[in-house]
Amino acid sequence: MFTILDNIADEALATTKFACDLGACKGACCTMPGGRGAPLDDAEVELLNDAIPASLPYLSERNRAIIAAKGAIEGRPGDYATRCINRRDCVFVYYENEVAKCAIEKAYFNGEVAFRKPLSCHLFPIRIDQVFDADYLRYEQIDECSEALANGERKGIPLYRFLKEAITRAYGEKFYKELATRIEKGQQKKV
Numbered sequence: 001m002f003t004i005l006d007n008i009a010d011e012a013l014a015t016t017k018f019a020c021d022l023g024a025c026k027g028a029c030c031t032m033p034g035g036r037g038a039p040l041d042d043a044e045v046e047l048l049n050d051a052i053p054a055s056l057p058y059l060s061e062r063n064r065a066i067i068a069a070k071g072a073i074e075g076r077p078g079d080y081a082t083r084c085i086n087r088r089d090c091v092f093v094y095y096e097n098e099v100a101k102c103a104i105e106k107a108y109f110n111g112e113v114a115f116r117k118p119l120s121c122h123l124f125p126i127r128i129d130q131v132f133d134a135d136y137l138r139y140e141q142i143d144e145c146s147e148a149l150a151n152g153e154r155k156g157i158p159l160y161r162f163l164k165e166a167i168t169r170a171y172g173e174k175f176y177k178e179l180a181t182r183i184e185k186g187q188q189k190k191v
């Protein structure tokens, strides 16, 4: 662990090479078994609900019906998540060549909505925990990402750089710059 401004980062952000390989994992993080969809910050609930109409054309009839009947979000304040289907797929999943993808992100890239996807999805495989009243950016290693490790090694991309956009979205440019500078200069202050 090392400190970055007011938060804490996992050493793995610097030491782990990582680059998603969708052809190998088939978008497994959108279809993780366990009965829970993507964690949502309370502030994202309204943004996500606003993004539903733009995402519907990319979804299957089944997913559209579930959203219409039950809504796209489950949980309660402080513990919201996207709805999960059959204890597996996020309700916003659609398939392209057998790869699970996010319909909200598809609409975003088509210029149809301003919200890209939940921050927890954007940051994965980093998860945010609370440690010492600070955010702890923790690397979650799962078997489904094993090819991303090999791909990252081949391409020489460290995890923090692969997630530059998501980390900047979450914490701002100043934070990312500080993170990158500390790692590149080997100046991580251990917690």
Ligand code: SF4
Residues within 6 Å of the ligand: 019, 020, 021, 022, 025, 026, 027, 028, 029, 030, 124, 125, 144, 145, 146, 148
């Ligand atoms: S985070 Fe892991 S499971 Fe998700 S797309 Fe990347 S390699 Fe696949």
